[in-house]
Amino acid sequence: MKSNAYYSQILASLQPISIVLLIFIFLSIPTLVLAHGGHGNEFKQDESTRPSGAIQVDTETAKRLGIKVEPVTRKRLAIGIKTTGQIETLPNKKVEVTAPIPGKVVELLVQPGSFVKVGQPLAVLSAPELIEMRVNSQEKQAETAADLQKAETNLKLAIENRDRILKIADAEISQAQTQLAAAKAQYARDKALVDGEGVLKVARENYQRQIAIAEAEIAQANTELAVAQEQYNKDKELVDQGAMPRRQMLESQAHLQSAKAQVARAKNRPEVLQAETEIRRAEVDLPLRELRESEGKLAEAKAQLTKALSRREVLAAEAEVKRTQSDLDLAKSRLKLSNTTYQTRLQQLGTKADAKGLVTVTAPISGTVADREVTLGQSFQDAGGKLMTIQNDSRVYATANIYEKDLGKIEKGQRVNVRVANLPNQIFTGEITFIGSVVEGETRIVPVKAELDNSEGVLKPGTFAELEVLTNRAANAILAIPNEAIVEANGQKIVYVKNGNAFQSVEVKLGQISGDLVEVKTGLFENDLIVTQRAPQLYAESLRGGNVKGKSEAKDTGNSHTQSLIPNWLILTGGGIAMPAACFAIATVGTIAFWAGRRSHPRLLAVGNGEYKEFVYETEVYLDNNKQPNLSERAGVVEEGENYQEPH
Template sequence: MRSWPYIPDRWAGSLLGLMVLALPIAVVAHTGHDHGAEFQPGTSQPASGIQVDGATAERLGLQVEPVQRRSLSIGIQATAEVVTQPDQTVMVNAPINGTVVELLVQPGDGVQKGQALARVIAPDLIALRVSSQGDRVGAEAELRSAQANLTLARRNYERQVAIAATEITAAQQQVALSQERFEQDQRLVGAGAIARQQLLESESTLAAARSQLTRAESRQPVLEAQAELERSQAALEAAQSHLQLSTATYQTRLQQLNSPATEQGVVTVVAPIAGKVAERPVTLGEAVEEAVTPILSIVNGDRLRVTANVYEKDLGQVAEGQAVRATVASLPDQILTGRVVTVGAVVDSATRVMSVTAELDDASALKPGMFAELEILNDRTPEAVLAIPASALVDAEGRTLVFVQNGEAFEPVEVTVGRRAGDQVEIQSGLFEGDQVVVQGALQLYAQSLRGGGEAAASEETDLVRAGFSVPSWGWGLGGAAIAVTAFYFGRRSRPATAAALNGHIPGPPTDLVLTASRPDAVTTEADHRQS
């Protein structure tokens, strides 16, 4: 048979009185609601009003704005990805076959255009430079020889010109004398003073003088000297060209590398664009192959773009130059603006979407590869609507709440939201124009409410004040006396049942002896209980 302690009637009545006395306190403390329900500690039910003093409001960072009517810009929404411009992502490959001897930057470092990134030693470049130097030595010797030959040819030409001039003058004088003697002999022959044979000799001498003059005027030696001079000039030009080519081969190779090099064959790899080092797959001492081995990649994120897939049904509302808004998860309070720069030309046959790219005005805080919520603006609300910042909304277990300031209290109000436009949300019901709404710190205020409204709400008196209800002291006295009398009466009428209830047992017929700790003489048997 089981046994349980028996509680006397005086203790049962007192305990029951205390329990009943406590009931009005809870009842009174939770009366006087104007609307809604109250935040209970440990629950997420909205409270009717939360008293927040100035210090707490400052600590929570609360900011309040009035509900206003405004015209909202709305558009097509799509999920986009942040990408770089096509010419602002560069993979820098090895410019020449060689070995990496120095790495000057790390991933994440910012670099400027032309900045040194790495150094590679190239044996092929050393061999090319040595060969170029040998060619230059030979070309310089050839050039000096050509210059000497040209000098001699020029002098010979000048001498031949002088000689030819002298010969022409002498031949002209000889012709003049021969002509004069021939004419004189002709007169003498006509007078019979000389023999005709002498005239023939004078004529032969004149012909010889004229022939000499013709040869002198032809200037054959001068022409030959001039030809030699031209050949020497051509040889000099060829030597100069050879000299230039001997160094041009090496310089052209350096230009192809697009990187400076030392005499020891060390090539410095420089940044082709400004940006940040995204990755550096090469390691120190690694052998690299020209135009094949990647050394590092550079991304310029100053002007980023976002690409989104727009459904076929919405393409008629998208055009180049259209304004866009974008948000990213890491910056929920920042609205990025920009414009559509390209609209795709082909719709994907499987997904029925087409790519649209927009360029953002200020994307310095974004990183390539991020996801963004893109809104392509194409319309405005025809009438001004009630709107508040999206930061004012609080999601309380599927219900959308805002906190409205009412005097020194903040009351949670359930609202119905409509369209969104950037950081503004249309309010379809729940608020009126001019209502003072918490736009910053709403989540902190909500969390404070779940804890009972702060440290000041820990006492029952604070709860009564918050509920707008107070009880005078004489009322508590009368109520307590009446409750005590009632408890004493019921305690005497239901002693066994009450004692059993207070001791955690269900009333029923006992099966063994029942003992009480306060009355040793109160020992009854099962039969006594049945008789009573």
């Protein structure tokens, strides 16, 4: 075999000729672009800034590479006030954890950067003060416990004595009540006999009532008698004159006799006679000796009951129970107070301590341990020594200053878009929660704070930020595209427009920015299909001058692709010119194929142990001082099982 140097010399001699022929062919082949009907000369741009022609990418490869295409539409952009500020922690979300008591740090339970939850143990301190207080508390508890036991015994005895005396008193009261009831009954009977006049009075009242009833009946009977007598007299006179039948007169006569009988019955009522008898019976005189004896027995029974109800022995026993109960309550209070000082001190510390006097310091809030100044074994002479700082950045403030002239445009609750320098392509959305109430004298500014969600923790307090307070929307819809669709190259803004399987770069002029949308003044038309994702990778590929193809297309070496590269001016009608032109074209294509094969031929790189690894020469492309990923034909033929990772 001939050496590599020999082949290199041959190739070096052919390289100038190949380059000349290659330049001639590229200048002859027209650019294949299926441009949108509305585009004119916007595709004809400075070839020195970016490559001419379109980048060919088939649908399958575009999908695998993550290229996203969207139509250009008109939108009403939100208009806002732009200002600068910084990210800050919420006031109540940053806490300095301090030592609650003088002592020594014997255990640290968290590391800087650790996430802790509220109430989670952070550190353990040994506190001599608490140890001494606990010993004193235990001594007092022992003394008061003995007093408490003695008081409980005395109370038990007093209650038993009171219950015994109470039973005796209850029996005496029951007996006295029985005797009093009997005396009252006897007295009532005797008094009833003595109070016979009362019975007489009742009898007389009954007699008078019966007399009144009888008199009323007599008066009524007399009235009826008079009416019957008058009727009879009239009927008799008419009968004597022959003007009335005798039968009717006889009826009047019978009615008259009935009225006379009714008057007689009213004058002789039996109730009146009975009332007269009762009066005579009540008028009999009764003796008073039995009544006096009954009064004496009744008074004696009342005295016995009063004595039994006084229960002096019971009262004394109850007083003894109350005294012993008071002693017991005092003993309980002293027992409670014996531990109160110790517990009060623990409450002041806001923590708990074990029997060894070890105090566990817990997290007051959930968050991340930002700083941990304390070291293991460090002692604190006074309370308040700083242990660590806990910071919760799940929500942060974006603070900025608004000029006085813009105060009328902002209010609480308005949406705010925020960008930070370390994440230029990401927009964070929040809303205004605080507007200062005082305008600073010289600067005429007012502080404003917007609260943002930072659950992912990417916003760091102290980071400079750009804020846009969205105050209104544009009156008319304008062409707007996502900021990700724009590629900045050599001071120009370009966008890739899709035409079939080709992507053509178009220079655009931009206007106002609203969030992640940018106004397009010139360069695009409505409904143009543009690349909104992976546009920088297409630009990098265009600088390499290659097309991104699928796996099967990359392996295809058929004549169709080669023939498409032959310019039309080589295919001439005429016998004398066609053949030389065809020969020239074939020679040219052969030269290109040779040179391309030379440039892309894999070379072997020794990696040790007699093994070689092939690699391909690739052009490194830098965009805005950042190296771009390689998306050449090798990226287009990713083997099955491989996953393309988007560069970050």
